[in-house]
Amino acid sequence: MLSMLCALCGCGAPQPVHREHFAMGTVAGITVYNTRHAQYIDECFTLLNELEAEVSINVPESTISRLNEAGSAQLGGETDAAKILLAADRVYTESGGAFNAGILPLQQLWDIGGRSDGDPLPADDDIEQARQLSLGGFDIGQSGDTVSIKLGEGHGLDLGGIAKGYAGDRCADLLKERGVKHALINIGGNVRTVGGREFRIGLRNPRGTADELYAVVTVGETNVITSGDYERYFTTGGERYHHIFDPDTGRPARSGLLSATVIGGDGAIADGLSTAIFVLGRDEGLALAEGMGYEAVVVADDYKVYCTGGIADALEITDDKFELVSP
Numbered sequence: 001m002l003s004m005l006c007a008l009c010g011c012g013a014p015q016p017v018h019r020e021h022f023a024m025g026t027v028a029g030i031t032v033y034n035t036r037h038a039q040y041i042d043e044c045f046t047l048l049n050e051l052e053a054e055v056s057i058n059v060p061e062s063t064i065s066r067l068n069e070a071g072s073a074q075l076g077g078e079t080d081a082a083k084i085l086l087a088a089d090r091v092y093t094e095s096g097g098a099f100n101a102g103i104l105p106l107q108q109l110w111d112i113g114g115r116s117d118g119d120p121l122p123a124d125d126d127i128e129q130a131r132q133l134s135l136g137g138f139d140i141g142q143s144g145d146t147v148s149i150k151l152g153e154g155h156g157l158d159l160g161g162i163a164k165g166y167a168g169d170r171c172a173d174l175l176k177e178r179g180v181k182h183a184l185i186n187i188g189g190n191v192r193t194v195g196g197r198e199f200r201i202g203l204r205n206p207r208g209t210a211d212e213l214y215a216v217v218t219v220g221e222t223n224v225i226t227s228g229d230y231e232r233y234f235t236t237g238g239e240r241y242h243h244i245f246d247p248d249t250g251r252p253a254r255s256g257l258l259s260a261t262v263i264g265g266d267g268a269i270a271d272g273l274s275t276a277i278f279v280l281g282r283d284e285g286l287a288l289a290e291g292m293g294y295e296a297v298v299v300a301d302d303y304k305v306y307c308t309g310g311i312a313d314a315l316e317i318t319d320d321k322f323e324l325v326s327p
């Protein structure tokens, strides 16, 4: 989900270099603060292409497409696909299945990106059938350097809700290996900061245009990852049908939230967690974040903002239509 970026805090910040690249179905933008580091931005874009080729369901020969085809796979423990699948399994377990990478049958049935306003909804029976095929997640085990995955009959994986967060961390690692001290990485709204100084990250107004904020959060080096119902959706019968599904209903989640932002160290976990919180709703979602050692900010459909205790002091509401309810 897109969240606006503000730049590095502190006066006298050196001249930034910002480049953008289309990958993973979205725009990735990277900013470094030293012209000599600009070359490393391009290396990150190559890395994003490689990750997309490995885990995209839209690439027929990707690891995930082949896994969905075969129903099982044995992967090297150090592969990106294995690491993302292990993270997906962890968030699935911790969220009680609210985050479920096995969502592909529902995602394909609803085809949110392919429907237009006014289009009919999938039939109830088809929704229930796809929901059954999405339940149960997937079996995953690790022995030595091998990660084995097994899917249920007719099941399929879609890492759309977690792989961008993982990709942000991989880019941050690459930049730091090259000696980059400060950088801002934004992959379709999944923000990853690099460097010890403060960053002010804008959180997008979920009912505004792409450059309208409702808040700014001041952070150090971390992930700031948002999921919401405002990027991919169609409306029919006055209802908004978006791309984050509640595995319990087989329909777009109706949790009373418009967006969920997670702040924390592991990008894949934060990305999966933002999706899970959007499905679970305010109380269960914020408790889940705290239980996993992450901070979170959610916007409810009455424009009230709720957050975990550890981020309240770093959060500044910038649009008075929104009201922060203190934790």
Ligand code: FAD
Residues within 6 Å of the ligand: 001, 023, 024, 025, 026, 051, 052, 055, 056, 057, 058, 098, 099, 100, 101, 102, 103, 107, 113, 158, 159, 160, 161, 162, 163, 164, 188, 189, 226, 227, 228, 231, 232, 243, 244, 245, 246, 247, 271, 274, 275, 279
């Ligand atoms: P998030 O909340 O982070 O994720 C929502 C996405 O996760 C949904 O789109 C769905 O894929 C999945 N999901 C829905 N409900 C759940 C749930 N309950 N639990 C777990 N997962 C769920 N988009 C394109 O249009 N074309 C592409 O070719 C394309 N390729 C991509 C390749 C990769 C490797 C990745 C990571 C994404 C790609 N995307 C592509 C975008 C992708 O389809 C999602 O729309 C996008 O990642 C959603 O991110 P988000 O932050 O908006 O929402």
Ligand code: MG
Residues within 6 Å of the ligand: 160, 161, 162, 226, 227, 270, 271, 272, 273, 274, 275
């Ligand atoms: Mg996500």
